Amino acid sequence: MDTTTELLSPQLLARLERLELVSRKVFRGRLKGERRSHRKGQSVEFADYRNYVAGDDLRFLDWNLYARLDKLFLRLFLEEEDLHFYALIDASTSMDFGTPTKLQHAKQLAAALGFIGLVRADRVKIEVLGDSARNSGPALRGRRSLRRMLDHLGSIEPGQDVPLAESVRNFCLRNSGKGILVLLTDLLDKSGYEAAIRVLRAQRMDVYVIQILSPEEKNPDLQGDLKLVDSEDGDIAEITVSRPLLDRYQKTLAAFVQGARDYCTRRGIGFMATSTDVPVEQLVTKYLRERGLVR
Amino acid sequence: MNILNTLVAWQWATLAAVPAAIILLYFLKLKRQPQRVPSTYLWSRTIEDLHVNSIWRRLRRNLLLFLQLLLILLIVLSLMRPGWRGVELMCNRFVFLIDHSASMCATDESPNRLENAKQSALQCVKQMKTGDVAMVISFSDTAQIVQTFTQQRRLLRQRINDIRPTNRPTDLHEALKAAAGLANPNYTRLQDNQAVD
Known part of the structure; x- marks a missing residue:
């Protein structure tokens, strides 16, 4: 039961059972x-x-x-x-930061939402953004599939550095069905997240983007003259930490998140920015409820 | 202000190299610690438009560097030995000899030589400390004591101002003899024979 308790505590499961995934559009299911x-x-x-x-x-x-x-x-x-529920998890190296890691947080979120779907007899599919063949997860139905879903989540490893747009396009090509799609990512893609969201938009799915950042990114605890090395492409940014620079960083971050929010909202895509220090339980039972993803 | 040169050219050159070397060393010693971050995306966006003035920004925050440069500057300044050239009264007994012969009426200095001489004397009077004594002698071909030794600066000033130009020739010996006799009577007698000549 270690995977279960690691990703979903029994208390959370009990609370999730009362929830259900809500689609803003009505979709035609298969079963x-x-x-x-x-x-x-x-x-x-x-x-x-x-x-x-x-x-x-x-x-x-x-x-x-x-x-x-x-x-x-x-x-x-x-x-x-039935409703098709897709959770897309970004497993790039940049998600492997924070305590717990952003990836772990994404997995927990996906597990919680997936569980809600399973309980309500929806079709749940959890995928990893990356190259196509390996990552296509099993399509799951019914509460009995919880174990399989968690096993699949447990097998997700960080380090799949594929540009966001490319992997999202890949996913859309393979899954033409409509439904609810939740994209769990940090959106920190140098080539930009806009292309990925445009692709999702064209899919006519009910899309939610959940941006996960770590507290270290929100309030960087850095000091002195540093050479920041990008974990994904080894890019180097030389900085000398000072109060004005940190203030500037905060402004850039806020502008970035706000930009993503605006971009999504204007296209009818639900957007939520969260941090790994916000418990998943609170996130699902409070914030996502307010956004209308679950009821 | 006058500068007394104490170093030769190559020494000056060496000295000038010191502040440059400090700045250079400062930039060389700047070694950045590598730090792995999830993504430099936001950071590079943050520093994007800061690149232009980054050097100035870096300099602005380095108090230590500036203290070093300031120290060097002060050392250089002290080596230059700056100073003012002027007259300072060192003793406590003064004799002001003021020439009021005809040549002192020359106006090659404005307003004329005598006025300037009187001004210089007044400056010296101003510098006198309490307890200092001074006398004023005006001379042309003969010397005459305008004011004997006194502590009263007001009186001295008044006497100096009262000196009027004459149309007589100049005899410096006469004046010096008179002054020497009055300032230091014993000493004067000793020197008398040589001075007259």
């Missing part, structure tokens, strides 16, 4: 689920009547109406479908 759709089909939820046409299933005829009106009517029901 029967617990979600109402616009399609008419079979369920207990009555939707409408329509005239009988030769060839309709006789089982759905309303015999009471026939007795009363001597006409054949067909009873229609609302179809209940």
